[in-house]
Amino acid sequence: MKANNHTHPSWRKGLLWVFHLIIFGIGQLAFYIFDGYKGWHIFSLNPSGERFVTETFPLSNLVQFYESDIVNGTTVIWGIILIIHGLVTIVTILWPSKESYTK
Numbered sequence: 001m002k003a004n005n006h007t008h009p010s011w012r013k014g015l016l017w018v019f020h021l022i023i024f025g026i027g028q029l030a031f032y033i034f035d036g037y038k039g040w041h042i043f044s045l046n047p048s049g050e051r052f053v054t055e056t057f058p059l060s061n062l063v064q065f066y067e068s069d070i071v072n073g074t075t076v077i078w079g080i081i082l083i084i085h086g087l088v089t090i091v092t093i094l095w096p097s098k099e100s101y102t103k
Contacts, residue, residue, distance in 0.1 A: 017089040024082050031075065035066045 053073060059080075060073035 011093075013089050013092050017086055020082060020085055024078060027078065028075065031066055031071050035068065035071065037068070 056073055056077065057069075059076045060069060063072055063076050063079070065075060066072050
């Protein structure tokens with residue numbers, strides 16, 4: 001019979017955040033390359049999307065890396081999601097739940 005060694009695979013959650021960070025970096029590189037592209041209008045939004053854009057527009061004004069407001073808004077929203085993901089990952093690594101030990 002195998003002994004239960006109670007090791008917690010929390011480092012895997014950290015790797016998922018690093019993977020998310022790498023994808024964010026690749027996305028920012030693509031945004032940088034296509035900055036100034038005038039064809040973003042093809043992504044027309046439905047009324048819910050339009051409302052979301054107008055509500056988050058003040059946030060996208062804080063970050064003006066690119067010429068396009070759509071790309072700036074996407075960067076802000078993605079950055080917020082990345083920060084939340086990072087905070088959840090840190091909390092999960094520092095204070096793992098008891099259920100995760102029983103896997």
